[in-house]
Amino acid sequence: MRVLVTGACGFVGHYLANVLRKAGHEVLGTVFELEGKHYPQQTEFQTTSLDITNSEACQQLVQEFSPEVVYHLAGIAFAPLAAREFDRAMAVNVNGVYRLCEALPEGSTFVLASSGEVYGKVELSDLPLDESFEAKPANPYSLTKLLAENVVSYAARKRLLKGYVLRPFNHIGPGQAESFVAASFAAQLARIALGLQQPVIRVGNLEAERDFMDVRDVVRAYQLVLGAPPGTYNLSSGTSVSIQALLDILIDISGIDVRIEQDPDRMRPSEVREVRGSFERSLKAFGWKPEIDIETSLRDIYSYWLSRLTIEKANSYRDQ
Amino acid sequence: MRVLVTGACGFVGHYLANVLRKAGHEVLGTVFELEGKHYPQQTEFQTTSLDITNSEACQQLVQEFSPEVVYHLAGIAFAPLAAREFDRAMAVNVNGVYRLCEALPEGSTFVLASSGEVYGKVELSDLPLDESFEAKPANPYSLTKLLAENVVSYAARKRLLKGYVLRPFNHIGPGQAESFVAASFAAQLARIALGLQQPVIRVGNLEAERDFMDVRDVVRAYQLVLGAPPGTYNLSSGTSVSIQALLDILIDISGIDVRIEQDPDRMRPSEVREVRGSFERSLKAFGWKPEIDIETSLRDIYSYWLSRLTIEKANSYRDQ
Numbered sequence: 001m002r003v004l005v006t007g008a009c010g011f012v013g014h015y016l017a018n019v020l021r022k023a024g025h026e027v028l029g030t031v032f033e034l035e036g037k038h039y040p041q042q043t044e045f046q047t048t049s050l051d052i053t054n055s056e057a058c059q060q061l062v063q064e065f066s067p068e069v070v071y072h073l074a075g076i077a078f079a080p081l082a083a084r085e086f087d088r089a090m091a092v093n094v095n096g097v098y099r100l101c102e103a104l105p106e107g108s109t110f111v112l113a114s115s116g117e118v119y120g121k122v123e124l125s126d127l128p129l130d131e132s133f134e135a136k137p138a139n140p141y142s143l144t145k146l147l148a149e150n151v152v153s154y155a156a157r158k159r160l161l162k163g164y165v166l167r168p169f170n171h172i173g174p175g176q177a178e179s180f181v182a183a184s185f186a187a188q189l190a191r192i193a194l195g196l197q198q199p200v201i202r203v204g205n206l207e208a209e210r211d212f213m214d215v216r217d218v219v220r221a222y223q224l225v226l227g228a229p230p231g232t233y234n235l236s237s238g239t240s241v242s243i244q245a246l247l248d249i250l251i252d253i254s255g256i257d258v259r260i261e262q263d264p265d266r267m268r269p270s271e272v273r274e275v276r277g278s279f280e281r282s283l284k285a286f287g288w289k290p291e292i293d294i295e296t297s298l299r300d301i302y303s304y305w306l307s308r309l310t311i312e313k314a315n316s317y318r319d320q
Numbered sequence: 321m322r323v324l325v326t327g328a329c330g331f332v333g334h335y336l337a338n339v340l341r342k343a344g345h346e347v348l349g350t351v352f353e354l355e356g357k358h359y360p361q362q363t364e365f366q367t368t369s370l371d372i373t374n375s376e377a378c379q380q381l382v383q384e385f386s387p388e389v390v391y392h393l394a395g396i397a398f399a400p401l402a403a404r405e406f407d408r409a410m411a412v413n414v415n416g417v418y419r420l421c422e423a424l425p426e427g428s429t430f431v432l433a434s435s436g437e438v439y440g441k442v443e444l445s446d447l448p449l450d451e452s453f454e455a456k457p458a459n460p461y462s463l464t465k466l467l468a469e470n471v472v473s474y475a476a477r478k479r480l481l482k483g484y485v486l487r488p489f490n491h492i493g494p495g496q497a498e499s500f501v502a503a504s505f506a507a508q509l510a511r512i513a514l515g516l517q518q519p520v521i522r523v524g525n526l527e528a529e530r531d532f533m534d535v536r537d538v539v540r541a542y543q544l545v546l547g548a549p550p551g552t553y554n555l556s557s558g559t560s561v562s563i564q565a566l567l568d569i570l571i572d573i574s575g576i577d578v579r580i581e582q583d584p585d586r587m588r589p590s591e592v593r594e595v596r597g598s599f600e601r602s603l604k605a606f607g608w609k610p611e612i613d614i615e616t617s618l619r620d621i622y623s624y625w626l627s628r629l630t631i632e633k634a635n636s637y638r639d640q
Contacts, residue, residue, distance in 0.1 A: 090414065157441075
């Protein structure tokens with residue numbers, strides 16, 4: 001089938017488009033130009049530039065490529081940026097969904113990458129979060145995601161689209177940016193192992209417990225969900241792991257001795273102690289639950305950083 | 321108290337600001353410049369110009385006037401315009417709410433004028449609609465209203481505002497624009513009575529049944545709701561009246577003989593036969609239900625048009 005993946009140079013989009021391509025689908029990935037410049041690319045799928053805030057461009061692209069399925073992963077995902085530039089976050093994360101849906105012919109399939117963050121500031125007694133739990137976003141980013149979900153429901157009714165809303169909880173994997181905690185720890189450890197950094201790892205709040213999955217499990221859900229009835233689905237592991245445990249596993253994997261140092265810049269107090277989502281609805285509807293355990297995931301992330309930094313180191317010697 | 325009324329030159333905003341002023345409150349009404357030019361004004365309250373899409377202007381106004389209560393009635397209310405210019409409708413109807421709420425100090429009261437239209441394409445078996453019925457907007461205008469409601473809930477949580485969402489059903493009254501059905505009929509009948517038009521009244525679909533209230537009842541609800549717990553409230557009459565009945569009553573009031581002619585331009589097929597909302601929650605929470613019956617309301621509307629057109633006629637003679 002013909003599949004459009006927006007945000008195909010993002011962390012998840014890149015995995016998804018590659019997997020769909022390997023599965024034999026005709027894949028077109030869209031890239032926001034500025035974003036493309038930041039992301040090292042070896043794509044096996046075709047890409048094109050798209051500014052999701054440009055109505056005509058969205059319409060033209062959909063008309064020319066005529067996708068049967070749109071995976072909409074483009075968006076402003078960095079919460080502080082969404083807070084600082086709310087109008088832009090709305091234009092991209094909400095109006096962009098409306099524009100794409102309006103451009104699609106009736107009966108098309110539209111999959112929105114929302115976020116487990118829409119549930120907001122939850123209490124221990126709310127866990128595990130299931131899809132019937134009222135979404136109460138706690139920051140401007142997750143507010144835009146909830147609004148985007150509403151736009152998908154609207155378009156599904158109005159334009160007879162098959163509308164899917166996926167709410168992934170924390171996902172990690174090789175290739176994720178260092179602003180995310182697992183990547184940050186793994187990259188620091190790899191630098192230490194390669195002698196690029198003193199044996200001190202800088203960390204933030206280690207107490208919060210989050211629901212982590214591997215990005216490859218997330219991508220598998222994106223494929224499987226098309227066989228399920230349209231609707232809203234959590235993507236989560238059903239368990240929570242503390243940031244401290246994540247760090248301990250990674251240190252263990254690296255096999256090196258490090259000193260742990262708290263970084264005041266990373267010590268934002270966590271408003272929510274524990275987050276854990278239920279995957280029951282997804283399991284029932286499309287037979288999905290995560291399969292990659294956290295140790296495997298963290299091992300792959302550490303290997304990724306080791307190999308990436310080794311290449312960078314070699315290149316920097318060569319450049320001297 | 322200090323009350324900010326946005327959209328104070330609109331149909332409802334104008335009534336509300338005047339009533340609040342007469343009740344002794346310190347009232348500042350905001351007017352979008354372009355809109356102000358269209359609307360004949362004799363306001364007894366102070367007005368200022370505000371473009372709700374201008375973040376700095378919103379912030380400055382709130383800082384300077386420091387309102388305890390904001391009645392937010394500004395917005396793009398003409399559904400075809402919201403459909404044609406969706407980005408603008410979003411910027412005004414949704415982002416505008418976010419901007420105002422962000423500017424308010426914690427603990428302030430924010431009242432959003434939403435719409436009974438958020439319920440969408442309802443079935444007879446859904447009636448009367450109460451607030452627990454899932455909102456499924458059926459056009460871009462009512463979609464923006466639902467999204468705005470979400471923004472108010474967000475701001476109420478995040479900025480500790482007292483957030484009220486009011487969902488008025490069809491409201492009519494002296495001063496409403498002729499694009500609305502009761503005003504259209506009354507204005508045509510008044511023109512006929514004054515010899516300004518042939519005795520032919522042009523009508524659209526007469527079969528739809530809607531829930532009509534008088535604007536003065538709506539405005540009374542806006543005042544009373546402040547005594548109720550924050551939340552979402554219908555403003556509706558609990559009964560429905562067909563457009564045919566509305567026409568019959570108005571013809572009867574005018575006491576003139578007219579021929580009724582169907583206007584193909586007004587014959588949009590109505591997707592929803594009957595709409596009727598429940599006012600039970602509002603009655604319980606703040607003791608409100610409509611008090612002005614439809615005959616009184618239509619009589620006042622007809623008188624308004626007779627007097628307005630008489631003045632216009634006199635002025636046009638004088639100008640010759």
